[in-house]
Amino acid sequence: MEPLGAATARAEFEVPPTPHAPLFRTLIERIDATRRIVVLDLGAAHAKTLELFSRFRCRIEIVDARNEIESLNGSADSRDLEAAVTALLPRVGPDPLDIALCWDLLNYLDRRALAALMAALAGRTAPGGLAHALIVYRESRMPARPGDYVPLQDFRLLNLGQSLAERAAPRYSPEDLKLCMPGFAIERGRLLGNGMQEFLFRRKAPLEENNDPRARTNAPRVKSKAS
Amino acid sequence: MFERGKKDEPGQRQGVEPEAAPWNESARGNAPAREAAVIGRSIQIDGNLRGEEDLRIEGDVSGTIQLNNHSLTIGKDGKIKADVHAKVITVDGNMDGDLYGSERVSIRKTARVIGNIVAPRVSLEDGARFKGSIEMDPEAVDAVLGKSQSAPKPASAVTPTIVAKPAAVAKV
Numbered sequence: 001m002e003p004l005g006a007a008t009a010r011a012e013f014e015v016p017p018t019p020h021a022p023l024f025r026t027l028i029e030r031i032d033a034t035r036r037i038v039v040l041d042l043g044a045a046h047a048k049t050l051e052l053f054s055r056f057r058c059r060i061e062i063v064d065a066r067n068e069i070e071s072l073n074g075s076a077d078s079r080d081l082e083a084a085v086t087a088l089l090p091r092v093g094p095d096p097l098d099i100a101l102c103w104d105l106l107n108y109l110d111r112r113a114l115a116a117l118m119a120a121l122a123g124r125t126a127p128g129g130l131a132h133a134l135i136v137y138r139e140s141r142m143p144a145r146p147g148d149y150v151p152l153q154d155f156r157l158l159n160l161g162q163s164l165a166e167r168a169a170p171r172y173s174p175e176d177l178k179l180c181m182p183g184f185a186i187e188r189g190r191l192l193g194n195g196m197q198e199f200l201f202r203r204k205a206p207l208e209e210n211n212d213p214r215a216r217t218n219a220p221r222v223k224s225k226a227s
Numbered sequence: 228m229f230e231r232g233k234k235d236e237p238g239q240r241q242g243v244e245p246e247a248a249p250w251n252e253s254a255r256g257n258a259p260a261r262e263a264a265v266i267g268r269s270i271q272i273d274g275n276l277r278g279e280e281d282l283r284i285e286g287d288v289s290g291t292i293q294l295n296n297h298s299l300t301i302g303k304d305g306k307i308k309a310d311v312h313a314k315v316i317t318v319d320g321n322m323d324g325d326l327y328g329s330e331r332v333s334i335r336k337t338a339r340v341i342g343n344i345v346a347p348r349v350s351l352e353d354g355a356r357f358k359g360s361i362e363m364d365p366e367a368v369d370a371v372l373g374k375s376q377s378a379p380k381p382a383s384a385v386t387p388t389i390v391a392k393p394a395a396v397a398k399v
Contacts, residue, residue, distance in 0.1 A: 036364050036366070036367065044356075044357075045334075045351055045355065045356075045357035045358075046351075046353055047350070047351050047352065047353055050349065050351055050361065050363075053363065054349075054363050056363075057363070057364040057365070057366065057367075058363045058364060059360055059361065059362045059363065059364060059367065060360065060361050060363065061359070061360040062357055062358060062359060062360070062361070063358065064356065064357070064358050092343060092359070092360040093360070150353075160353075
């Protein structure tokens with residue numbers, strides 16, 4: 001696999017794809033509007049995202065991790081990595097998360113960093129809470145930088161930050177993802193028209209997690225391809 | 228789309244507004260606004276800032292800012308490191324601290340904000356850089372701003388607030 005940091009120039013400009021995201025739609029439609037929810041958005045703040053969630057009794061935490069996400073890669077020390085993840089995801093309030101919006105950011109993490117980030121999210125997410133992510137699956141290349149996604153009214157996801165340069169994609173398979181995130185179960189996955197796979201991950205209940213041998217240790221049980 | 232679970236008509240609902248009001252628009256309606264006091268670019272203040280008139284800050288302020296019944300505008304050159312309490316808060320510049328707006332908080336496209344926002348109405352223009360949280364639960368906003376005695380109901384650790392099946396979509 002080409003190192004995650006290696007980027008090459010894309011030969012020609014491509015119109016930013018705006019795929020329909022049926023699982024994102026499902027996620028929104030499943031929100032109980034009568035109850036308070038806490039949403040964590042790993043992407044940038046956008047008026048349309050806020051407008052969407054303002055219809056609910058909601059607190060939204062905006063991390064805007066696009067510039068810092070790759071700093072998690074390549075860490076040899078698990079404590080350093082854990083500290084870096086904690087710094088990236090400061091806890092704002094006592095309430096557990098109900099929804100985590102990961103957009104395409106997970107593609108920019110090596111396996112060790114991916115496992116650490118998802119372990120931190122699992123620790124903050126209520127059982128049954130959902131994480132949404134877009135994983136590059138069909139193509140071997142992907143934009144050199146994470147996208148900047150905005151949900152449109154018809155549940156297409158508009159990428160405002162489409163990078164012209166590109167790099168090798170890790171192409172995490174569902175099995176890879178299961179290994180990297182024992183605190184979550186893959187609830188649904190769906191291949192989108194742009195070659196990305198859309199996932200909904202569900203935070204496992206404690207009993208369910210305790211029965212999973214992968215979840216019995218904090219240390220990721222996967223090797224980093226980058227290391 | 229996005230109509231599901233909608234509580235109010237556009238423009239009436241609490242939460243996010245598409246556009247911010249001009250910085251000097253009166254918080255008391257459409258009456259002509261009195262000109263705000265200005266802290267200029269060369270001014271640096273370190274401490275507690277309180278007032279009973281509208282204020283525009285273009286300089287550096289660290290500490291706390293309380294303009295409980297008035298408007299505060301942080302201009303493009305303003306650099307604030309403080310928790311801010313005001314009726315209407317508009318940010319064009321750099322802000323590091325929490326924003327408590329009893330009526331509205333507007334984050335303009337030139338703003339750089341690190342902090343948490345609590346206000347009945349929040350607007351954020353695309354282009355603004357924001358890291359932090361935005362409280363959009365009316366009960367929680369009222370509780371934090373002291374408008375209500377009821378504290379926000381925490382999400383249960385047992386019962387998820389995401390319903391189990393798509394068939395159980397909430398309808399309002």
